[in-house]
Amino acid sequence: xxxxxxxxxxxxxxxxxxxxxxxxxxxxxxxxxxxxxxxxxxxxxxxxxxxxxxxxxxxxxxxxxxxxxxxxxxxxxxxxxxxxxxxxxxxxxxxxxxxxxxxxxxxxxxxxxxxxxxxxxxxxxxxxxxxxxxxxxxxxxxxxxxxxxxxxxxxxxxxxxxxxxxxxxxxxxxxxxxxxxxxxxxxxxxxxxxxxxxxxxxxxxxxxxxxxxxxxxxxxxxxxxxxxxxxxxxxxxxxxxxxxxxxxxxxxxxxxxxxxxxxxxxxxxxxxxxxxxxxxxxxxxxxxxxxxxxxxxxxxxxxxxxxxxxxxxxxxxxxxxxxxxxxxxx
Amino acid sequence: xxxxxxxxxxxxxxxxxxxxxxxxxxxxxxxxxxxxxxxxxxxxxxxxxxxxxxxxxxxxxxxxxxxxxxxxxxxxxxxxxxxxxxxxxxxxxxxxxxxxxxxxxxxxxxxxxxxxxxxxxxxxxxxxxxxxxxxxxxxxxxxxxxxxxxxxxxxxxxxxxxxxxxx
Numbered sequence: 314x315x316x317x318x319x320x321x322x323x324x325x326x327x328x329x330x331x332x333x334x335x336x337x338x339x340x341x342x343x344x345x346x347x348x349x350x351x352x353x354x355x356x357x358x359x360x361x362x363x364x365x366x367x368x369x370x371x372x373x374x375x376x377x378x379x380x381x382x383x384x385x386x387x388x389x390x391x392x393x394x395x396x397x398x399x400x401x402x403x404x405x406x407x408x409x410x411x412x413x414x415x416x417x418x419x420x421x422x423x424x425x426x427x428x429x430x431x432x433x434x435x436x437x438x439x440x441x442x443x444x445x446x447x448x449x450x451x452x453x454x455x456x457x458x459x460x461x462x463x464x465x466x467x468x469x470x471x472x473x474x475x476x477x478x479x480x481x482x483x484x485x486x487x488x489x490x491x492x493x494x495x496x497x498x499x500x501x502x503x504x505x506x507x508x509x510x511x512x513x514x515x516x517x518x519x520x521x522x523x524x525x526x527x528x529x530x531x532x533x534x535x536x537x538x539x540x541x542x543x544x545x546x547x548x549x550x551x552x553x554x555x556x557x558x559x560x561x562x563x564x565x566x567x568x569x570x571x572x573x574x575x576x577x578x579x580x581x582x583x584x585x586x587x588x589x590x591x592x593x594x595x596x597x598x599x600x601x602x603x604x605x606x607x608x609x610x611x612x613x614x615x616x617x618x619x620x621x622x623x624x625x626x627x628x629x630x631x632x633x634x635x636x637x638x639x640x641x642x643x
Numbered sequence: 644x645x646x647x648x649x650x651x652x653x654x655x656x657x658x659x660x661x662x663x664x665x666x667x668x669x670x671x672x673x674x675x676x677x678x679x680x681x682x683x684x685x686x687x688x689x690x691x692x693x694x695x696x697x698x699x700x701x702x703x704x705x706x707x708x709x710x711x712x713x714x715x716x717x718x719x720x721x722x723x724x725x726x727x728x729x730x731x732x733x734x735x736x737x738x739x740x741x742x743x744x745x746x747x748x749x750x751x752x753x754x755x756x757x758x759x760x761x762x763x764x765x766x767x768x769x770x771x772x773x774x775x776x777x778x779x780x781x782x783x784x785x786x787x788x789x790x791x792x793x794x795x796x797x798x799x800x801x802x803x804x805x806x807x808x809x810x
Binding site: 475476477479496497498499500501502504505506507508509510511514517518519520521522523524525528539540541542543544545547564565566567569570571572573574579586587588589590591592593594595596597598599600601602613614618620621622624627638639640641643 | 647648649650651652657658659660661662663664665666667669670671672673674675676677678679692693694695696698700716717718719721723729731733757758759760761762763764765766767768769770771773776789791792793802803806
């Protein structure tokens with residue numbers, strides 16, 4: 314059954330199966346789920362993932378509009394953002410699949426894969442399961458289809474144009490606006506800075522409590538812009554349990570650990586060969602080169618500043634070798 | 644019910660993590676610590692701890708009263724530790740910072756102009772340093788700032804001193 318989502322985009326999906334879930338096709342890929350698992354097939358192979366792990370990865374890919382570079386759902390399936398088109402791949406960044414010639418990649422116009430993924434996420438996310446939440450703050454992804462959780466999967470994504478709290482821009486989080494202090498951050502100070510603008514400068518003199526703001530985040534592993542200086546984007550996020558994707562960089566990105574601790578496993582972006590592991594504690598700063606992929610593990614909810622350069626020229630400059638994969642040479 | 648304790652760093656209390664190299668050059672990860680950098684910096688020295696093309700994050704040891712500075716673009720300062728007061732003035736002479744100058748510029752003295760206001764920021768507070776506004780900072784005790792901006796004439800680069808360079 315073809316479902317029309319926009320005049321120019323037709324998502325290819327079947328009627329619901331015996332478990333209540335629709336099966337989706339895009340190009341030569343097929344995605345179907347049952348009570349526990351998601352099955353992905355392509356002309357040269359097949360793959361299975363746990364439904365909760367798949368939905369957590371799918372949620373990030375949809376919310377981030379395919380993010381910067383590669384979003385690996387696991388060691389086999391993922392997407393590459395070309396900012397207008399998107400590669401959907403199986404085994405392309407997995408040495409064994411490449412050697413066995415079982416890998417497969419197709420390129421799609423972004424609106425088609427965006428709508429396909431959005432509908433898949435909507436159909437496969439059950440009532441009570443929040444793919445953005447930590448495991449102890451959400452219900453189960455499993456079982457036959459039961460309702461939906463559209464409120465959770467279509468959250469507003471914060472993207473400050475200048476800085477959170479500036480009049481007309483994204484605003485701070487409060488109990489009243491529906492953002493309670495998270496159970497792991499009850500001890501984080503909620504005092505706001507003393508801001509005293511002279512008349513006429515209310516839009517210029519601004520400050521807010523970033524740590525309090527983060528303590529009230531209701532999602533995990535979801536960098537979002539709180540301050541922007543041209544293409545320099547400060548994207549802090551709160552992290553708990555495991556980053557549900559393995560992020561393959563198409564540019565250098567930086568991490569500043571603001572609170573608590575995160576362990577990072579870092580691998581070669583293309584082959585998956587281990588490069589290093591990194592334990593980051595408060596105040597630690599590290600860059601992630603443009604030729605690696607990384608996955609984080611946070612034993613307690615922590616605050617991480619992800620710092621991005623959104624310059625659209627970077628991927629081409631890096632892939633052509635005109636820029637080195639590291640930010641600094643010393 | 645478990646009581647969770649959130650750990651932040653400070654100038655006097657930080658514990659660095661660790662970088663374990665398996666098959667790579669540690670310098671590629673530019674691994675440092677904001678508090679460690681501030682610990683050995685001169686007051687108000689702007690030391691780059693992160694760089695991405697022209698953009699930087701600078702660690703600043705805030706102690707005493709800073710020189711007046713101005714920038715043609717917005718900057719953002721996170722108070723990582725301590726208590727810092729910011730004073731802002733809109734200079735009468737806008738040419739003190741040419742429009743295309745990147746990074747903040749040090750002024751020799753307080754510029755003539757209109758007072759814009761003040762901010763007093765403590766741990767975790769993020770403060771806008773607006774484009775075209777001169778600012779001065781004051782910290783009665785040693786404090787730490789992390790400033791998001793663009794590399795300028797006063798940005799200090801000393802990667803080999805602040806980053807892990809061996810396995």
